[in-house]
Amino acid sequence: MTKAKLADVRERFGTDWPITRIVEDTLEMALATLPKLKKKFEEPGKFLLIQAEEITDKYDGNPIHVNATNLLELILPQGGNSTHDVLQRNINAVYKQREETGQGMLAHVNHPNFGWGIVAENLIELRGDTFFEVYNGHPAVRNWGDDAHPGTDRMWDIVLAMRLHQGLDPLFGLAVDDTHDYYKHKIGKSNPGRGWVMVKAQALNAENIIASLEKGNFYSTTGVILEDIQINDRTLTIHIREKTDVAYRTQFIGTPKQFDTSSKPVLNSMGEPAHITRVYSNEIGQVFSETTENPAVFSFTGAEMYVRAKIISDQLQDNPFAEGDLETAWTQPVLIK
Known part of the structure; x- marks a missing residue:
């Protein structure tokens, strides 16, 4: 904590907000507790x-991070004997706490390509x-x-295709900023606001937010805003909130x-399977159609396993x-019966 940053905090939040101390000529500021932050903001x-909490684990040098949202107590990294085992143990720990406390919680897998730690098969x-x-x-x-x-x-x-083929639940896609840097805003820094989710919930409270996320009632974005997503037995319709002079x-x-x-498998230099997602058919993840119309409409034929929409603007982020x-x-996948 520099003196300039401390002065900025005091100016923005009050002189009594930061709690400081000096240790061996180093100025330190205590982290604000969640109750203090909630009361303030x-x-x-x-x-x-x-x-x-971001549960920060690893296996064989590969980073394996899982977010736990709306938890009550700290969850320590669970470890394990494979990448899959580490992931599963940490996710199980979140849902074990949920079951024991009765409080709605969810777990999600962070940045799979960070350090190339997690592959699709995991x-x-x-x-x-x-x-x-x-x-x-x-x-x-490495998105x-x-x-x-x-x-x-x-x-x-x-993952969607193979999970649904096996009769498993779909995978929902989140956008997050993973912010770490608050003073210097530029490419190469981890700044707030780069990605977020828009959740359709009955009320602004944790219980309703978690419930809506679990139902897939949300979309993820880096700036494109949607007015509505309409789904029926025949069509998926996307209503975009257009910006002036921006094409979609x-x-x-x-x-x-x-x-x-x-x-x-993808083979390494020794001719052995590498820790890289296997190569799958291009039949997976096809672009069934593309349109510049608003609303954008897709009519189901019944041959689709699932359909999701990706809306891309021509505006630089x-x-x-x-x-x-x-x-x-990105909208969440619609499963076709």
Whole structure:
């Protein structure tokens, strides 16, 4: 804590807000507790703080992070004997606390491509968790993948197709900012506001927010705002809140019910399977249609296993994860009976 930053905190929040001390000539400021923050900032019906934790674990050098939202007590990293085992143990710990306390909670898998720690197969195998980050604003998380690793959009479709093929629950995609940096705002810093979710809930409280997230009643965004998402037995309709002089294109993405389920491993220099998502058929995650119309409408044929929408504007994202990123929104998958 520098003296300049301390002065800024006092000016913005009051001279009595920061609690400080000097240890070996170093100025330190105590972290504000959640009750103190809630008392200062919460407004009924307008602004809500929900207690959460990033459970920071690893396996064989691979980072494995799981967010626990609306928990009551700290959950320590659970460890395990494989990437899948570590993920499953940490997710189980969240839902164990939920069951024991009766309080609504959810777990979600953080930034799978951070350190290339998590592959699609790890998410296909999971039980209990139905959330992962399709977008994370931290500069080191590799949302878009590379020549060897799929991006999170491709990973999402692989996981959706294979989970639904096995009769498992779908996976929902979250956007988050993963903010760490509050004073310098630029590419390469982890700044607030790069990604968030818009939740359709009955009331602004933790119980309703969690319930709506679990039903998939939300969309994720880095700037594109939707007026409405309408779903019936025949169509998926996206109403976009347009900005002046900004163009939008909506991709309706999915996988047919009849698709090639085979895959092959990516081999390392020793000719052994690498810790990289396997290569799957391009029948998974097809762009069924694309339109620039608003509202954007997709008519189901009955051949689709699921359909999700990705809405891409031609407006550059302000302070993006990576240079050239466009404001984008992702809806949750609609399962076709």
